[in-house]
Amino acid sequence: MTASRFPFSRRRTLGVSAAAVLAAATVATLPALADNSAEGGSGGPIEIMLPEPTGRHDIGRVDLHLVDEDRADPWDDEGRPREIMASVWYPAGHAPGAPRAPYLSAGVADYLDHDRATAAVGIDPGEVDFAGALSNARTGAPVARGLDGAPVVLYSPGGGMSRAMGTTLVEELASNGYVVVTVDHTYQAPVQLPDRFEPPARNPDFTQVVQERVGDIRFVLDRLEDAAEDRVSDAAGRSLPRGLGAAMDLSRTGMFGHSAGGFATAEAMLADPRIGAGINMDGDMSPDYALETDERGTDRPFMLMSAGHNGDGDPHDIDHGLGWRGFMDRSIGWKRAPHLTEGEHIGYTDFQSVLPAIGRSLDLDEQAVAGAIGTVDPEHSLAAQRAYTSAFFDLHLRGRQTDLFDGPSPGHPGWEFPS
Template structure:
């Protein structure tokens, strides 16, 4: 990291999402004799091997509101995850070295002891820049929560790719830690959240524009690093979905207001505060899936459209296909990779029970992940592929932790 520049090291309070998780990890103190916990991501369940490639994109039509020095164009890092041909390469890292170092060194609400978890050593199941498998694929965009890296949705993203989707994960610069080829940018101080939501929606549309260039044979990567063989032919931009966690779910709904290319969207436990966007007051006319867990708000009400005012408004104003799934025993970080990573740390370091429950609830981690993977695949399969399913007709015995909220 000696050749990298670090910027904006202060994390805003509204971006507590994943830092609350890393703060929880830090609540357990490792003795000098203890080695960092080796973290393992569950393998994807679909029939396809998975490839991945990072792209550095520059939007010269926009000035970044938070960049220093002022006047710099908006820059993004995104990753493509896609069905791939078998490849011998070692799977790619879960987090880039700079982002891993950030999570290791940052201080969450409980304080973080560096070295407790081996963030830098965790691997995905995807091969870097492997050739794409033949066939055109629906495209699904992923937007992370505030304070989070795009990598913290990998357990869901890899699974969708293994089932035949191309998934594009987007880091919204200055909303979370982002490693560029020459520097690491961290969350900005004093962000105007309404402006952030508008920029995140614009980021998403910009990424869709660049994907269109790839299908036409162009390479939008700033350094013109070679694209994986066949990835352009794999992108079917006539079938586009989007989902996200927390602020990323809000971003999904907001982007659907301004970009008709997104055919279906899903919000994983994200507030849709009308002070920061219009989704709750305008709704959507396209298919949308709400997925909530545990409680939210000052009065700790169940996070579903029957109790959360912003979700209730969005539900009432949405005229398209819609479903609301509720996991009572889950909590906010259950819809990130923390659902399966934190229990691994807890087994070695005995994390404080109340903090562990506040982060990921009491839901069984394996069942929670299986349910999220199953419902997302069924949702995008239905609306992007026309694959019929009865999974949304009522509560499913296959997923006993999930309630369908009418």
């Protein structure tokens, strides 16, 4: 499939042939996130900061290089085993001397800075400091004192997108007591491995893309079980921070993902009963790919979060997303399908905050920005996404009751709850 280079296409086609171009277009547009201020005009690149999470915990992060010796990578020309980069975000003790973890690896930052899609929205190489952007997590921070029984949540990014693109929601969960594991799907995104940088593969078969994602997630879950028993989980011999393995409660595991990662979330739940609750953020689940979701639903809690409109002008909600209505009707567990009417597909990533911030310093293409994140108020959208995601996992992994899903909330305008 040949996909348009127009950034932020409204099409929800999830083949990585489309999604990788979307990544080249969307991710490359601006992956660093803002705290409502982007500073430019001084002659240097624009500096962007991620919005701070709202939970009571500080955050630590450790990056892991995982190698599945039992699985050959279908896209590796040298026949190497499947390699995965993952980050573990966790509630941390106060560690002001520990360095803040970079938002992007050097290779991914350079990839984004020079991708031609940045020019399509009015950004030239060097105008945004991708390499200098920092997360709110700290490297080497100790595990929060007294942390015990922490639920675990996995995150799978959109097709062609780095695992960093969900940092805003990931940090929010970690600051509220979750251990969150973000997963890069090599050859489906720009990925910095310890010994090399791998760009996305060109036009991979999408059925295989989702199947490999499910394999990645199941392998990561296996390694987390090893880590919980203090066995080494990293190819370089690194373990999780002291006490984190014992603090994780893998009997309370959830997953969420954006776009192709949302599709993969549903497929992973059908393949692995260890995942007890899942969220699909605007990821079409087309029956054309003959995957499990075409025939089955889930018996565990599932939320479909949609946004905006499809290419035909219809609302991209449960009745108009590919495969959504059938899957949700077949699902017999708790389920909801909130729809953000004025949002758009890429608004379920860090771009929801970054694009408006960058636009205050650079003359961006307004049509491209609206096609990416819609016309919704960015602060309202981010607050609602944080609230719905946290409340969903709190309800189903912690048993904390809420009325947030009973219908539209005055505190979160612009959301509908189709039946």
